[in-house]
Amino acid sequence: MDQQDDYKKKVELFETMAEVEAKEKKIKASEGYGKAYLLSVLLPPIGLYYFVKYLFFTGGEDENIKAGIISLVLTIVSLVASLLLLGGLLNQPSSSQNLQLLKDMSSPDNQKQLLDLYK
Secondary structure, three states, X not given: OHHHHHHHHHHHHHHHHHHHHHHHHHHHHHHHHHHHHHHHHHOHHHHHHHXXXXXXXXXXXXXXXXXHHHHHHHHHHHHHHHHHHHHHHHOOOOHHHHHHHXXXXXXXXXXXXXXXXXX
């Protein structure tokens, strides 16, 4: 009877330790996912590294595949947003064009025309 109780306690201890270890791995993996997501947004090409890492080199677990796909999507969204912002910045008129426009508007003839338009 005493040996059976000891055996049950050891089995329970082993199950508890295995459960704690599994939860630790899950927490560490989720911390890694957060880092991957952040770097995917801030530095888009690095997101491709996490996509390949989580999709092909982590054993095919569902959570890892999901994290890899999310990293890829965040990378694409961040890259598109960056390109759109850069394109908008480059399409703005240059300061020399603005300077010429101000010079044209400051000439007396043009000032009179502008005042007539506003009246």
